[in-house]
Amino acid sequence: MSEQTNPGADVVDAPTDPSSASPTPKQPSLARRLFRGSVGRNLGLIVALLLIVAVGAVTAADTFMNVNNMLVILRQASIIGVISIGMTFVIISGGIDLSVGAVMGLASVAATLDIMQTAVRSTHWIIMVIIALAVGLAAGLINGIVIAYGKVVAFMATLAMLVAARGLAEILAERRTLVIQDRGFITFFNGDFLGVDVLIWIFALVSLGGWVLLNRTTFGRRTVAIGGNREAARLAGINVKRHTVWLYALAGLSAGIAAVMILGRTTAGTSTHGLLYELDAIAAVVVGGTLLVGGRGTITGTVLGVLIFATLSNVFIQNNLSSSVQAVAKGIIIVIAVLLQQRFAKPAGTRST
Numbered sequence: 001m002s003e004q005t006n007p008g009a010d011v012v013d014a015p016t017d018p019s020s021a022s023p024t025p026k027q028p029s030l031a032r033r034l035f036r037g038s039v040g041r042n043l044g045l046i047v048a049l050l051l052i053v054a055v056g057a058v059t060a061a062d063t064f065m066n067v068n069n070m071l072v073i074l075r076q077a078s079i080i081g082v083i084s085i086g087m088t089f090v091i092i093s094g095g096i097d098l099s100v101g102a103v104m105g106l107a108s109v110a111a112t113l114d115i116m117q118t119a120v121r122s123t124h125w126i127i128m129v130i131i132a133l134a135v136g137l138a139a140g141l142i143n144g145i146v147i148a149y150g151k152v153v154a155f156m157a158t159l160a161m162l163v164a165a166r167g168l169a170e171i172l173a174e175r176r177t178l179v180i181q182d183r184g185f186i187t188f189f190n191g192d193f194l195g196v197d198v199l200i201w202i203f204a205l206v207s208l209g210g211w212v213l214l215n216r217t218t219f220g221r222r223t224v225a226i227g228g229n230r231e232a233a234r235l236a237g238i239n240v241k242r243h244t245v246w247l248y249a250l251a252g253l254s255a256g257i258a259a260v261m262i263l264g265r266t267t268a269g270t271s272t273h274g275l276l277y278e279l280d281a282i283a284a285v286v287v288g289g290t291l292l293v294g295g296r297g298t299i300t301g302t303v304l305g306v307l308i309f310a311t312l313s314n315v316f317i318q319n320n321l322s323s324s325v326q327a328v329a330k331g332i333i334i335v336i337a338v339l340l341q342q343r344f345a346k347p348a349g350t351r352s353t
Contacts (some may be wrong), residue, residue: 009100041289045304052311060318068316071197077310078203079261081303082282084288085210088256088302092214093247094227094294095154099143099161100255100281106169107135107259109326112178112269125185128263133256139165144245160246162278169271178269189264199261206257211299221337223247227294234339283330284309287337308333 056064063069083100083227090097110116111132139161146157180186191198214220223242225233234240255274262273288305290297309330317324 009077034215042298042300045288045301045308049304049311050241052308054313056311056315056318060223063317064315069318071200073199073307073310073314075197075265076205077306078197078263078312079198079278080205080280080284080310081306082206082258082261083277084302085206085299085307086251086295087278087281087287088210088285088290088299089223089247090251091215091282091290091292092227092294092297093181093223093244094230095147095244095247096158096282096292097143097248097251098155098158098278099139099165100251101259101274101277101279102162102165102169103136103139103252103255104259104262104277105271106139106165106172108255108263108269108272108273109133109169109173109178110135111259111263112180113172114178117123117181119217120182125182125188128180128182128185129214129260131265132259133253136254136256137249137257138252138253140249141245143252144248147248148241148244166271173271175271178322180263180267180269186267189261190267199265202257202261205305206254208300211241213297219243219246220316224295227291227296229295272297280309283334287333289337292338 018127080201087097087100101333106325111128116128116131141163143158146152146160147154150157189198193201222233222238225236225238226240226243230240258277259273266273284305285297285302287294287308288298288301288303288304290301312329312333314328316323316329
């Protein structure tokens with residue numbers, strides 16, 4: 001009599017070949033999961049900021065840890081901070097803007113020309129503010145149109161604007177420093193509200209507005225989508241070209257606001273205003289966790305990045321260290337930030353080659 005087998009038993013008892021099983025995806029490490037999230041990245045920035053504050057408290061205890069010095073740090077951070085907010089949107093979208101510092105200088109000159117100051121004497125100093133904002137907005141629109149519709153690489157288009165805006169500012173100012181005559185403008189922008197400088201309030205309001213725009217509006221979601229995958233965003237129905245124009249217009253408007261702030265701080269317009277500010281803004285944005293390739297970034301991170309650099313500069317000044325040492329320290333921080341981005345922004349399971 002032939003022996004019968006149980007097919008079900010064959011399936012259960014058959015040995016499993018480990019090589020034939022599908023590989024289990026490697027789980028990302030705790031550090032990778034933490035730094036992929038905005039909360040983890042911002043927490044790391046807060047820790048870095050506190051460490052710098054601690055160094056300042058130890059090395060310059062008498063002058064660093066007081067309310068007046070904290071306000072000085074915030075005031076120094078305010079102007080570059082406003083520019084950095086606009087830069088954050090551009091970089092999240094996968095672009096870059098090298099012209100914001102020069103546009104800021106041009107706006108400061110345009111607002112303080114003799115013809116403008118004559119008009120202010122017969123009306124109100126708000127005209128100077130409007131002119132500065134309009135110049136910044138116009139320059140940003142030109143950048144956006146050239147990039148989106150002219151299909152010029154953002155690096156080259158904004159580099160051309162940098163050179164042109166700086167040259168035009170020199171021509172308009174005739175290489176002079178244009179001193180503001182209206183005392184009302186100077187008094188307002190050098191004043192304070194609730195004991196806090198007006199410039200700091202402007203930075204706070206611009207930061208809040210940027211946070212709402214990025215996190216609570218379709219404009220912000222479209223910006224992230226374009227930075228993540230431009231073609232996919234286009235196929236999803238986003239007008240990528242038009243949105244790009246508005247992004248650079250926003251960066252230009254931020255430069256215009258910064259121009260008004262520096263006019264209040266220095267009481268003069270000059271073509272040298274904003275020199276190399278674009279590099280400081282890009283550095284603050286990158287240190288704040290925004291990817292240079294686009295698709296990820298936060299306003300909170302940018303604000304923390306600005307505060308880190310401003311606090312670091314203050315610590316160096318309090319300890320009578322040279323600006324050259326400051327530059328080296330900033331360079332090291334930027335390199336570390338980029339290396340961390342490359343390390344933690346990769347998908348899990350990928351290997352660097």
